[in-house]
Amino acid sequence: MARHQNIRNLDYEAELEEYGAFSDEEEEELSPEDQVRMREGTAQVLEALGVEAHKVPKTQIEESLWHYYWDVDKTITYLISKYIDPPKKPAKTAPPKTAPKQDAAIASASRQSFAHLFRDLPWGNIPPERQAVLIPPPQLPAGLLGGSGAPPKMSKLQQLAAARKKKAEEKSASGEVEQTQVKMTELTVNDNQASKENRPLAGVFGKRVKISETTAQGRIPLTMAEPTRPEIPQAQAPEATPSQHQEEDPIDPEPAVAPPKAQPSAFASTLFGPSSDSPKRRPREVFALPYMAISSYSPDAFGKPSPDDVVLAAQAKVATAGKKSANVHNKKGSSSADGVTNQVSQLKIDDTPLPKSRNLNVLSEFEKQKGKKTASFVVVGHVDAGKSTMMGRLLLDLNVVDQRTVDKLRKEAEKIGKTSFALAWVLDQRHEERSRGVTIDIATNRFETETTSFTILDAPGHRDFIPNMIAGASQADFAILVIDASTGAFESGLKGQTREHSLLIRSMGVSRIIVAVNKLDTVNWSQERFDEITHQVSGFLTATGFQPKNIAFVPVSGLHGDNLVRKSTDPAASWYTGKTLVEELEASEPSARALAKPLRMTISEVMRTPQSSISITGRIDAGSLQMGDALLVQPSGEKAYVKSLQVDDGEPADWAVAGQNVVLHLSNIDPIHVRVGDIVCDPAKPIQCVDTFTLKALAFDILMPMQVDVHRGRLHAAGKIEAIDAILDKVTGKVTKKKPMIVKPGTVSRVRVTLHSKVPLEAGQRVVLRSGGQTVAAGLLE
Numbered sequence: 001m002a003r004h005q006n007i008r009n010l011d012y013e014a015e016l017e018e019y020g021a022f023s024d025e026e027e028e029e030l031s032p033e034d035q036v037r038m039r040e041g042t043a044q045v046l047e048a049l050g051v052e053a054h055k056v057p058k059t060q061i062e063e064s065l066w067h068y069y070w071d072v073d074k075t076i077t078y079l080i081s082k083y084i085d086p087p088k089k090p091a092k093t094a095p096p097k098t099a100p101k102q103d104a105a106i107a108s109a110s111r112q113s114f115a116h117l118f119r120d121l122p123w124g125n126i127p128p129e130r131q132a133v134l135i136p137p138p139q140l141p142a143g144l145l146g147g148s149g150a151p152p153k154m155s156k157l158q159q160l161a162a163a164r165k166k167k168a169e170e171k172s173a174s175g176e177v178e179q180t181q182v183k184m185t186e187l188t189v190n191d192n193q194a195s196k197e198n199r200p201l202a203g204v205f206g207k208r209v210k211i212s213e214t215t216a217q218g219r220i221p222l223t224m225a226e227p228t229r230p231e232i233p234q235a236q237a238p239e240a241t242p243s244q245h246q247e248e249d250p251i252d253p254e255p256a257v258a259p260p261k262a263q264p265s266a267f268a269s270t271l272f273g274p275s276s277d278s279p280k281r282r283p284r285e286v287f288a289l290p291y292m293a294i295s296s297y298s299p300d301a302f303g304k305p306s307p308d309d310v311v312l313a314a315q316a317k318v319a320t321a322g323k324k325s326a327n328v329h330n331k332k333g334s335s336s337a338d339g340v341t342n343q344v345s346q347l348k349i350d351d352t353p354l355p356k357s358r359n360l361n362v363l364s365e366f367e368k369q370k371g372k373k374t375a376s377f378v379v380v381g382h383v384d385a386g387k388s389t390m391m392g393r394l395l396l397d398l399n400v401v402d403q404r405t406v407d408k409l410r411k412e413a414e415k416i417g418k419t420s421f422a423l424a425w426v427l428d429q430r431h432e433e434r435s436r437g438v439t440i441d442i443a444t445n446r447f448e449t450e451t452t453s454f455t456i457l458d459a460p461g462h463r464d465f466i467p468n469m470i471a472g473a474s475q476a477d478f479a480i481l482v483i484d485a486s487t488g489a490f491e492s493g494l495k496g497q498t499r500e501h502s503l504l505i506r507s508m509g510v511s512r513i514i515v516a517v518n519k520l521d522t523v524n525w526s527q528e529r530f531d532e533i534t535h536q537v538s539g540f541l542t543a544t545g546f547q548p549k550n551i552a553f554v555p556v557s558g559l560h561g562d563n564l565v566r567k568s569t570d571p572a573a574s575w576y577t578g579k580t581l582v583e584e585l586e587a588s589e590p591s592a593r594a595l596a597k598p599l600r601m602t603i604s605e606v607m608r609t610p611q612s613s614i615s616i617t618g619r620i621d622a623g624s625l626q627m628g629d630a631l632l633v634q635p636s637g638e639k640a641y642v643k644s645l646q647v648d649d650g651e652p653a654d655w656a657v658a659g660q661n662v663v664l665h666l667s668n669i670d671p672i673h674v675r676v677g678d679i680v681c682d683p684a685k686p687i688q689c690v691d692t693f694t695l696k697a698l699a700f701d702i703l704m705p706m707q708v709d710v711h712r713g714r715l716h717a718a719g720k721i722e723a724i725d726a727i728l729d730k731v732t733g734k735v736t737k738k739k740p741m742i743v744k745p746g747t748v749s750r751v752r753v754t755l756h757s758k759v760p761l762e763a764g765q766r767v768v769l770r771s772g773g774q775t776v777a778a779g780l781l782e
């Protein structure tokens with residue numbers, strides 16, 4: 001039979017049964033060798049268990065030996081733990097029911113204490129006092145071997161370096177945070193960018209655009225181009241409220257409710273751009289790129305001109321500037337050339353032909369002239385006494401100004417509520433004078449009577465303008481003192497500028513005075529009032545130095561013209577039978593003319609006229625002049641020539657004498673050498689410029705060595721009273737006391753004055769000393 005036929009015919013079940021029966025038989029019977037091992041192993045275990053062996057059944061010993069493959073030690077350990085000294089079972093833990101018995105025994109044996117095995121060993125019973133105590137190692141100071149939480153100790157230099165490093169790290173960290181914030185913000189859908197773009201948006205976005213414009217002023221949409229912006233207002237921008245929406249667009253009926261439509265996520269927006277119905281965003285200037293995270297990245301690196309561009313632009317600029325500068329230089333060159341030409345032309349010898357002199361004998365010409373006499377008078381008095389109104393009315397009544405002019409002035413005065421000043425405006429022609437209703441500077445005008453040609457010098461009454469009043473008084477032959485007769489006004493005026501003006505004009509050499517008791521219409525032409533005023537004023541005028549024969553009183557009403565040119569027709573004024581004001585003026589003799597003395601003229605005004613680039617006005621104090629004369633201007637010391645001249649009435653003339661008011665048109669002199677207050681004199685007999693002089697002065701106030709201003713005509717000069725030489729007798733002029741410490745008011749004394757600069761002054765001239773805005777003295781230079 002073939003072998004495979006044998007396998008095909010095998011009965012598997014019978015074979016398996018045969019195999020199983022064989023196993024059981026083998027368990028029950030040990031081989032002879034195993035039986036020997038069993039006997040020997042059992043004997044060894046019993047010997048090891050000693051007295052405790054009876055506790056262990058023999059079958060358990062053989063079973064264990066069989067289990068541990070004849071390993072006696074393991075068998076003994078197991079049997080002890082099982083039968084002799086079993087471990088106490090834990091109360092709650094029970095071995096798993098499913099675990100095999102053998103595994104549970106082994107596991108129990110592994111947890112068994114072996115202390116009993118070492119009970120007889122000496123090192124197992126160490127007394128407590130000898131047992132070692134574990135002491136934890138001390139915390140080492142920080143440093144390389146530190147490791148404690150405390151900061152390491154460092155030197156000052158290390159601390160400084162560490163602080164700097166920390167600061168730099170914080171800064172860079174915050175910068176990174178900011179950049180991150182900005183980038184993250186950029187990742188959000190930025191509606192406000194659309195608002196900035198002001199593009200038409202539909203629905204709620206359109207409204208948000210408006211709100212953002214109004215409620216988030218100055219809000220700047222963030223872009224990648226501005227990564228370092230410190231603030232992120234976008235995040236702080238308040239949300240628009242529905243009420244705001246309504247306020248913003250009250251016409252729009254659409255409710256301000258957000259559409260129930262999901263917005264794209266930030267990530268989706270970043271990847272795919274804004275949704276089709278979301279507000280359109282401004283195209284980005286810079287797109288997010290990987291290298292943007294680099295600290296050296298500059299988002300606007302190409303938003304500015306490159307270094308090459310800068311250089312090229314600078315070169316172009318320089319080239320343009322060069323051209324311009326060349327042009328300017330050319331122009332400058334031409335202008336400087338012009339300047340040089342001008343200077344050269346100025347340097348050239350002045351070949352302007354000198355005015356031709358007719359070599360007249362002026363004095364004989366003057367004597368031959370059978371014309372009207374000329375006189376100048378100054379009108380003084382307390383502020384608002386009616387000086388200007390009186391002169392205006394005088395000029396109107398003398399037909400120097402016509403009624404139309406006065407009516408026109410009245411209308412103008414009405415506009416600013418100053419109707420009563422209309423007549424005063426005939427003389428007060430400055431805007432400031434008219435608006436303020438006060439005279440500020442000397443106003444001159446002229447009128448003629450049958451016998452005399454008069455020049456009016458209307459002086460300001462306000463104390464602030466005393467220097468101007470002094471200038472006027474210095475040119476006058478006589479004076480009109482105007483007194484306000486209305487109740488209370490006379491008394492206050494007497495305490496005010498009425499007395500001071502009287503003193504001044506007398507000190508200035510004016511000896512003739514006409515007192516116009518004005519505004520008598522306000523007291524119904526009370527003769528009693530007039531007499532009272534006359535009495536008081538004549539008293540102090542006499543005391544001031546005016547002779548009674550040179551004092552005249554005229555009751556007038558300047559406003560209505562009573563007793564100015566015509567006698568008053570008011571019955572209440574019938575008691576007055578004296579002269580009118582004009583008659584008194586005509587009766588006044590001008591002061592003596594110093595015709596034979598060297599030429600002296602104080603310049604009152606410097607101006608440019610059609611006749612000359614420099615013309616001067618003034619009153620000739622002494623001497624005479626004629627066209628073509630050479631003049632010396634002091635203190636400049638420059639020479640000039642009289643090209644032409646006009647006298648009193650403005651008529652051209654060939655000559656002029658002392659006492660006349662003239663306009664001189666000069667030539668051959670630079671205007672910078674001519675000033676108001678300077679003196680024009682005869683070059684052959686010039687006035688000297690001095691910085692010290694002696695004065696015979698009438699004291700208005702207490703005098704002592706003190707700072708003073710010296711006034712002579714229009715000339716003002718700062719100086720001081722250096723010393724008081726003597727007190728003089730008023731009448732005889734003899735010395736009554738030498739070198740007094742002070743001088744009382746009303747006393748005449750000799751004082752020495754020094755000036756800070758040299759000015760043209762000479763003996764015989766009259767000057768006024770003022771200090772702190774007050775007139776302290778006036779007198780005659782010795």
Ligand SMILES: Nc1nc2c(ncn2[C@@H]2O[C@H](COP(=O)(O)OP(=O)(O)OP(=O)(O)O)[C@@H](O)[C@H]2O)c(=O)[nH]1
Binds near residue numbers: 387438462559
């Ligand atoms: N009732 C009345 N009023 C007068 C008379 N004269 C002048 N007035 C008024 O007095 C006021 C002052 O007149 P002004 O002529 O400006 O006085 P003034 O003295 O020139 O004043 P200052 O030059 O500024 O010192 C004005 O309102 C005049 O109308 C007068 O005779 N009778």
